[in-house]
Amino acid sequence: MNKVPVSLVAGFLGSGKTTLLNRILNGQHGRRIGVLVNDFGEINIDAQLITRVEGETISLTNGCVCCNMRDDLVEALQQLLQMDPGPELIVVETSGVSDPKAAAMAIVMSTSLAAATQLDAIITVVDASEVLELDELNGKLAEDQIEVADIAIINKIDLADTGTSEQVSRHVKEIAPRSRIIEAVHADVPLELLLGLSLHEDRTFAFAGTTAGSHGHESHGHADHTHAYAGHSWQSDAPLDFESAYGTFQSLPLSVFRCKGILQLREVPDKQVILQMTGKRVTLAKGSPWYEMTPSSRIVAIGAAGKLDTGDLDRRFESCVSRGTASNANPITQAVIEILRRP
Secondary structure (H helix, E strand, O other): OOOEEEEEEEEOOOOOHHHHHHHHHHOOOOOOEEEEEOOHHHOOOOHHHEEEEEOOEEEEOOOOEEEEOOOOHHHHHHHHHOOOOOOOEEEEEOOOOOOHHHHHHHHHHOOOOOOOEEEEEEEEEEEOOOHHHOOHHHHHHHHHHHHOOOEEEEEOHHHOOHHHHHHHHHHHHHHOOOOEEEEOOOOOOOHHHHHOOOOOOOEEEEEEOOOHHHHOOOOOOOOOOEEEEEEEEEEEOOOEOHHHHHHHHHOOOOOEEEEEEEEEEOOEEEEEEEEEEEOOEEEEEEEEEOOOOOOOEEEEEEEEOOOOOHHHHHHHHHOOEOOOOOOOOOHHHHHHHHHHHOO
16 A cells, blocks of 8 residues: 555657656646656756755655666665655656666566555657657557557647547557557646546546647647546445456546546455556555445546546446355456455
8 A cells, every 4th residue: 555656658769758757847746756767958847946956866846856867777766765755656767769668577576666666657658740750660669668558648749730640549549459548739748647646526627738839839730739637436335346346447448547446345355455547557455454444445537528438437336346246266366365365
């Protein structure tokens, strides 16, 4: 429950990764976020936000800590975790010419990080104006970066005409059919979608993405990049079945970008189970005992407004309610349940 989520930001050279990181570093999100970057020189932090510079670390008034990352990702993450106060969330920018799978494996397989971190999401930024024009070698690398994405941000859609944007969207869907796709200009994406910031109630929040015209770019028919996202919550006092719940979260509609919650599982009756779903990545982790609380489940989903079918979500979540009969769990499922049951 206390593990620090780590998100990887991937994407080919010039796709807009650093622009996205700048939005995080300059954002007023109220979270302590550690950001590992490849080069300080590309980061454009508002001078008024900087409170302290120590070697290769910059501390900001909004709680962010930005660090230059050298060769050893695991060592850099350990240094971030040792800070006091420590980060609530870590974002890592991978090199534009690297496959993020290697960074993801380094985090997942590191015994020194296993107790303190968990991989939350791989976010791949795609340049809508250039990705289809890459040569064979670089195009393959860009495809590898897209393939592992939990969320794919198709960036710079103001620089591509409508036909090209649609072609890029099809291209991304073919490579990563279960990834969630967000279109953006100047990587202007709501942090709620990327970082799992709090969403406590049903609501629709408008997000005014940057319009192409305000930056002097030709719009190519993209007149308005304002997006709206909606949240929906569901709760139940009845315990849920592990396999039904896990299968449901893995198969949620692509209109659902994130899902989080506290679950009461029939197989783990004495403690809360923490749900995190980002794109196609689903994590169920041990939480605290229920103590004096009445066990129950509460799930919050966030997705595109107008495309979030709340009735369908309610039916899917209701199907997870245990019918009181034990399921014949496969060995892997049983092993996960045993881990969740441990003190």
